[in-house]
Amino acid sequence: MKFTIDVLGIFLKVVIRVNKVTFAPLVVSALFILLTSLLAHCARRLVQKAVQEPFVRLLLEEAIAAAELCGCCFELIIVADNFGVGTYAIFLFLLTIWWSMNWGDATACPYTHIEDVIEGKGDVRKALLKTWAELTGGLLVFKYVQMYWALEISETHKDKAFEDCKADLQVPVLYGAVVEGVATCLCRLASKALGDLNPRFSTAIDAFIGTSLVVAAFEYSGGYFNPVLATSLKAGCEGHSLLEHAVVYWIGACAGSALSVYMYKLPIIKKFVRGTTEVNGDSIWADKED
Structure with missing residues (x-):
């Protein structure tokens, strides 16, 4: 203390x-x-x-x-x-x-635990x-x-402590759920692929992909891709009801995460992940020599 x-x-x-x-x-x-x-x-x-x-x-x-x-x-x-x-x-x-x-x-992040349940690595x-x-x-x-x-x-904190918050959702609820779901799915697919391939700088690559997706969704849903984060920052804020919030940030994100588990098992995805990726003739993967 x-x-x-x-x-x-x-x-x-x-x-x-x-x-x-x-x-x-x-x-x-x-x-x-x-x-x-x-x-x-x-x-x-x-x-x-x-x-x-x-x-x-x-x-x-x-x-x-x-x-x-x-x-x-x-x-x-x-x-x-x-x-x-x-x-x-x-x-x-x-x-x-x-x-x-x-x-x-x-x-x-709750949906990582849902993925574990789906894959038999955890229980409900x-x-x-x-x-x-x-x-x-x-x-x-x-x-x-x-x-x-x-x-x-700081001047930027003036009146912020007790200010009424406003929702970041700038599109219809179902559209927002699709944005959160698709972006979450892409983010999780990238993380799974990087986990299997283990390229050099995998942490930075994963962070770059996640950040890019957040920025891409920023003007639509806010780009949270995490139900707990969205709830902490925006639940109850002016602009949508709690039900609408749950549909976009809980159902949308969790559905996208669950979808990524099944998509990653598809042969076309497996083939793509196992393929050789080179940039200017130099491999970025950890198990290949430059």
């Missing part, structure tokens, strides 16, 4: 000094994201040392990962609104790489418990974000 308070104190001193000297709200946002990631990293290490039961430890890691994901993405909304989608994409790309390297077995009870843990972390983290926004250290 003392370590956390000390870190928070140092953080506030830095951001206040930076803001007074340079008036750089983007730096303030970046430092908040760094703080959130640092606190999540420390919490993850504490759980790994203190909790011996593997499944309980995984549940706590899922909650921490979801809190980190949603906490950072709350701030990414500020970045996107004030500095554009391009800056948002750079932050998201780097964060996706960080999450891939630090979350371990946690995913902070455990999938539901993991989803509950992720929702808990994702929903509770807003109080932490709200506390920070209420300080209004």
